[in-house]
Amino acid sequence: MALTHIPRRRRTARRLHTAPAAVVTGILVTGLLATPAGAEHSTGAAVGTVTRTVGGARFEPGPCPKTAEPIAELKKARCGTLTVPENRAKPGGRRITLGVAIVPAAAAKPKPDPIVWLAGGPGDDAVGEAKMAIDGGLNRDRDVILMSQRGTYSADPALLCPNVDRFNARAVGLVYDAPSTGRLHVEATKACRDRLADRGADLSAYNDIESAADYADLRTALGIKQWNLFGISYGTHLALVYMRLHPEGLRSVGIDGILPPSRAGSALAWSSAREGFDGLFKACAKQSACNKRYPNLSATFERLVRDLEAKPVTTTVKVPGNDKPVKVVLDGGALVNWLTTATHVATQVPRALDELAHGKPQRIAQQWAGWKLNPQGMGVVSHGLAYGIFCSEWTPYESRAKALRGGQNAFPSFPRSVLAQAPQLTFLRPDCDVWNVPAAPRSIRDVTRSDIPTLALSGGFDAQTGAANGPYVARTLSRATVVTVPYEPHVVIATSRCAQEITASFFDRPTAPKTGCLKGLKPPRFEIGP
Template identity: 25%
Template sequence: MRIRSPRSLVVATALSLGAALLATPLVTSAVAGAAETSAPTQFRAEPIDWGRCKDAFLRQSGAKCGLLTVPLDHAVPDGPTIQLAVSRVAHKGSTYRGVMFTNPGGPGGAGTYLAAYGQFVPGKVGRSYDWIGVDPRGVGDSRPALSCDKRIAEIGTRPSYYPTTDAILQAWLTKSEHYAADCGASASAALLPHMKTTDTVADFEVLRAALGAEKASFYGFSYGTYLAQVYATLHPDRIDKLVLDGVIDPRGIWFDSQQEQNRAFEKAMGQFWRWTARAHRTYRLGSTGAKVEKTYYRIVKKLTKKPVNGVSGPEVADLTLSAGYGRYSWPDVASMLSEVVTKGTARKLRKEYTSSYPTVRDGDNGYAAYLATVCTDAPWPTDLDALLADYTRQDRTRHFLAWPNAWYNGPCRTWPASPGTPVDIAASDQQALLISETFDGATPFAGALDVRRRWRGASLIEGVGGTTHAGSLSGVGCVDNRIASYLATGKLPKRRSGDRSDVRCPAIPAPNPG
């Protein structure tokens, strides 16, 4: 599944399941080869014409919006161009610390709203930066925006995620192949060969030049942490400060990372099952974690066989997955499941699903953009028998996510654009503030440890025992105050000896039931 975007304290971006997924990349290639396609040395960046933002929250936050013109293919700087939607909340006061780039994750997450994120940094430190939000190429209000089949996730139309019969297996294989073919035949198909992480890094370099900045800081969430890793590797002299929250492991782009992600989600969901059991009087889903888990699979099986209010098993699975991304969603997910058990209806599930997966024009934009990057950043396995054997093996111990994740990424097997080679995130003295909770399901903690080992100048803050993904600036002072201190002074927490975190903070707390 996609790596997901961060949750804003005020914006209440409840992170719909369609917002982001998977992630964790691999280390194999030569930097030089990637740099050739990412350095826009001959493209002249034009200043951005800043104007009124369409989004009310951005306007209230004092943002201005505009469009950035970049090459479709950075290797052909005098060829066709595309436009990226960008936003800016300019610094306030006499202290100016430079430009702060942001990315919310995905790949495929629209990020213009993050220009307003500086206000959540404790004190007034955030105000001393120009915060820049971007809808990456092919995403959101950038043009063209990728779209292949707006009805791909239409409610009640998909078979069970679990291929217990040949018919179910063939249905998913056909669905995956058709979506890939639809992307290849879409109006925005010209983008597909140019959606790699290195392409987006090159876009940020054009943006830096357009803003007239010698260097830029970068606050990346989830996939945004990998984007920042590649940026710092290809353009180390252009990086100021780095804050990476929900750190992607650069060892398994992208297929291999799923196995670790599937394992991590199993642990994260275990915490949700146990929390729900402690609130059995409220939700009536089971008095132990094991019983709640059994109830969940019983609901999935029941609604797959006979949908309720148009909701089938795959929709239940999609919405329940959000509980593995963050504790803040636990009451809502438990309440949706409880309605099925106690009332026999699924109105809450239906309302949330149709909001998260709209079947409108460009409704699949985030999904299409996600695949366009994940399927081409590195080669994807194409041997069907080997793939099915691997997913079957994973399913034995990672039942919650193995098959749903397999089908989410299924179009990569026949994707209509050629893959590239991932950038080697080499060992260096790069400084960065890394943030991760111990049991983050989307970006397992091992990824943060790996980046800490590579970057000898980095420090790692651990949300001990937590399961929330990319949740910084959510009110945990131990984390947020250190972010503010680093952004103000450039001084990182002292590194400890050994392969471990440098600062241990409380995790984002579990919510009260209801």
């Protein structure tokens, strides 16, 4: 199974999911809790400066949470920890701590309602995404609150699986969707599951219901009357559950790269891939130079998937950070998963596919291996949280037959061996068999019905959470504004100035955001090879 994120290099440059382990990380950033200069005007000058206990949750000021890399945006943050029950059904059981960082607003007189950032994944750490949130302009005139979801990097315990990350890196030299690869992957998953369980983790308690309660407890513990949410990727999944279970105190909600809990699973992964691929291929077809040099790009891609699945290609490439050449095997499944992520480097895709069609797999192989072997993605994703959600909220409510039909409907020409593994959810069902957690209540799949003002953002090239998810969730959100930013990949606030402007105007006026910047957007200029 692979998580769904933006490639690391792209994410840090303009902002991250999920290549499999390419996640935003950040290194130890600590400091005594102090109110930074100018913070006396902040949401709460008082927020994060006193210990508060409310119900079963306790907020305590303290050093900023650890991050995998230094994050300059946290230097002025007020920080601490929220301590909550691991399993609220077992009030006398173990307690866990979640790292909290509050980045002050840039304005001299901030608005009183902060914005809470919900990270992607599942399994990414929100504190490690501080740069993305601030680069997106969210702290323009509001404080931004980042709390590590349970099990993530800056939480205690952190349910990480570095052995799974290492296997995913090694697997670039294996046939992607071969049964033998699947057996090795499931062995790695089980080894991590057993290690976490042996350390006392209640793996059934890492899910959306508990995470939503964590955030509700945080608002109360910080004494905040009203706040806003902004979730990206999987964070939209959590945001929609939060809206349904804990609507009190919510002024507005932004969701970017939308993953509806009621539809999440393999079939949705396939339809999202189709939508994102088609968006990219059509943009090339409408650009005369691209269409002339790379005609019928969609047909070329589907033919390559079939050909590679029948006869995989093996090559070696050089990857940054690796002294020795890396062996890469490209089969049909690998190509599908490469393209799902490569929409983040869309201008290169037509040329890369054409090179592959003419016996030059190196460009695609180097990107594929580079994303998977990136050392910054090792040991930072909470597979414990990811599997907790996948295996309790997704697989129990999607049959194998439904998952397969989703693939067949989206890509009827693909071989069955490719369709058996949804994009970026490879070997999900056997992984869940060994993860062995009970199903969540069926209500977890309910649609969210709400009149809370909501901004539903999508990218036209998003192959991970297709743009059709915006109108879908808006059917039951009576005050939703649906925006698709054309020519953009997954998580548009990370790559689109227009998306940032729309988001800023939304938090100013949640029922009437300004979307005029969409009219001036132009398609990218695709690379044209010799």
